[in-house]
Amino acid sequence: MKYAFPDNFWWGSASSALQTEGAREGETTWDYWFAREPNRFHNGVGPQQTSTFYQHWKTDIQLLKQLNHNSFRTSISWARLIPDGIGEVNPEAVDFYNQVIDELNEQGITPFITLFHFDMPMAMQDIGGWENRDVVDAYARYAQICFELFGDRVLHWFTFNEPIVPVEGGYLYDFHYPNVVDFQRAATVAYHTVLAHAKAVQAYRAGHYAGEIGIVLNLTPSYPRSQNPADVKAAHIADLMFNRSFLDPVLRGEYPADLVALLKSYDQLPACKPEDGFLIAEGKIDLLGVNYYQPRRVKCRDSAVNPQAPFMPEWFFDSYEMPGRKMNPYRGWEIYEPGIYDILVNLRDNYGNPRCFISENGMGVENEQRFIENGQINDRYRIDFISEHLSWLHKGISEGCNCLGYHMWTFIDNWSWCNAYKNRYGFIQLDLKTQQRTIKKSGEWFAATALNNSFDKE
Numbered sequence: 001m002k003y004a005f006p007d008n009f010w011w012g013s014a015s016s017a018l019q020t021e022g023a024r025e026g027e028t029t030w031d032y033w034f035a036r037e038p039n040r041f042h043n044g045v046g047p048q049q050t051s052t053f054y055q056h057w058k059t060d061i062q063l064l065k066q067l068n069h070n071s072f073r074t075s076i077s078w079a080r081l082i083p084d085g086i087g088e089v090n091p092e093a094v095d096f097y098n099q100v101i102d103e104l105n106e107q108g109i110t111p112f113i114t115l116f117h118f119d120m121p122m123a124m125q126d127i128g129g130w131e132n133r134d135v136v137d138a139y140a141r142y143a144q145i146c147f148e149l150f151g152d153r154v155l156h157w158f159t160f161n162e163p164i165v166p167v168e169g170g171y172l173y174d175f176h177y178p179n180v181v182d183f184q185r186a187a188t189v190a191y192h193t194v195l196a197h198a199k200a201v202q203a204y205r206a207g208h209y210a211g212e213i214g215i216v217l218n219l220t221p222s223y224p225r226s227q228n229p230a231d232v233k234a235a236h237i238a239d240l241m242f243n244r245s246f247l248d249p250v251l252r253g254e255y256p257a258d259l260v261a262l263l264k265s266y267d268q269l270p271a272c273k274p275e276d277g278f279l280i281a282e283g284k285i286d287l288l289g290v291n292y293y294q295p296r297r298v299k300c301r302d303s304a305v306n307p308q309a310p311f312m313p314e315w316f317f318d319s320y321e322m323p324g325r326k327m328n329p330y331r332g333w334e335i336y337e338p339g340i341y342d343i344l345v346n347l348r349d350n351y352g353n354p355r356c357f358i359s360e361n362g363m364g365v366e367n368e369q370r371f372i373e374n375g376q377i378n379d380r381y382r383i384d385f386i387s388e389h390l391s392w393l394h395k396g397i398s399e400g401c402n403c404l405g406y407h408m409w410t411f412i413d414n415w416s417w418c419n420a421y422k423n424r425y426g427f428i429q430l431d432l433k434t435q436q437r438t439i440k441k442s443g444e445w446f447a448a449t450a451l452n453n454s455f456d457k458e
């Protein structure tokens with residue numbers, strides 16, 4: 001069967017500043033943490049050893065061209081642009097981002113730009129990070145500066161990438177700095193991130209720029225083990241905590257009442273100011289980026305909560321390992337292709353069918369060198385992964401979902417936070433020692449799909 005996509009469908013990939021650029025002047029929480037606890041990073045590889053986009057941006061953009069991308073998302077590094085977060089703008093950073101943006105446009109690749117992809121300037125973390133409302137204001141100033149500098153040539157902006165991840169990693173589950181485990185502080189960080197988002201949207205609207213502004217959320221559809229009311233309730237609470245805590249404010253302009261009531265009943269609500277509600281209502285977006293990697297399967301808890309343990313989302317559910325689920329064993333994530341369709345249908349039916357696109361989807365695999373044939377990685381599994389997901393996305397579009405494109409994570413193998421270079425995601429293989437880039441089979445497949453705006457599959 002032939003799967004054809006609408007005209008002007010966005011074909012591309014996503015990356016981020018910290019994961020690709022390499023060394024910079026402004027310190028981030030990642031540099032700081034790595035200097036103190038290198039053992040937390042796979043093989044002790046830190047954020048300075050990346051795919052050197054800062055040096056190779058021009059040839060890398062040629063590679064994007066070879067992959068027939070018509071669009072590409074990356075982020076601006078707040079710490080590179082404004083090393084202390086709030087003071088002077090670094091003119092070298094302005095030159096760098098101008099060159100990248102201009103070159104992308106010249107090559108016919110529409111730049112999609114994220115303002116914050118997990119990389120908090122250390123100077124901002126030193127004053128409390130997202131727990132401090134001054135950081136919200138500093139971020140709004142940074143966003144405004146970006147719009148002024150680049151808003152004439154960047155028409156698709158994203159305030160945050162996966163804003164729940166720094167909340168989970170930094171304040172609940174100990175996989176990002178500052179390694180705090182405290183739900184109320186996590187809720188404060190999440191809440192202030194939503195305020196920061198809304199302030200950036202407000203600034204964008206006030207500037208009457210030509211483009212559009214949105215956010216990128218990692219949506220993990222919550223599937224209950226069974227239709228037993230206890231399982232259904234568990235899935236509902238997981239959905240409130242992990243999806244709707246960001247989805248509702250950015251699409252509906254307010255938080256779900258039952259999420260607020262739940263946190264209130266456990267005395268976990270962040271401090272709110274009366275004017276916050278108006279601001280959040282102004283943060284409604286034009287375009288939603290959806291990152292989809294895995295579903296979340298849950299069941300009701302099997303055991304009682306230890307009342308001495310820190311309050312956690314898991315007080316309300318256990319994760320459920322469905323027998324027979326398909327796994328990506330390297331990342332430990334389930335692969336469930338219909339999830340992409342379920343997300344789109346939920347957006348269509350419950351959120352007014354917003355303009356959206358798949359902003360990340362991907363498969364990280366370890367030791368891909370074992371698949372080299374005639375000098376090229378033959379990543380058949382990645383082609384299967386993409387085409388299966390695309391067939392479900394296609395079904396969503398044919399049923400009226402407003403999905404405008406598909407971006408993969410990622411174009412060149414890059415540095416993945418604590419996993420460093422353990423799992424490789426790229427269309428292009430990176431030799432870490434020589435920095436040589438070689439297109440994988442999946443890159444060729446994607447280039448053909450993008451060119452034809454369609455692909456064939458049994």
Ligand code: BGP
Nearest residue numbers: 016161162364409416417419423
């Ligand atoms: C997303 C992030 C990316 C990227 C990707 C792969 O959550 O937006 O930055 O890293 O996941 O995940 P990981 O690197 O953890 O394997």
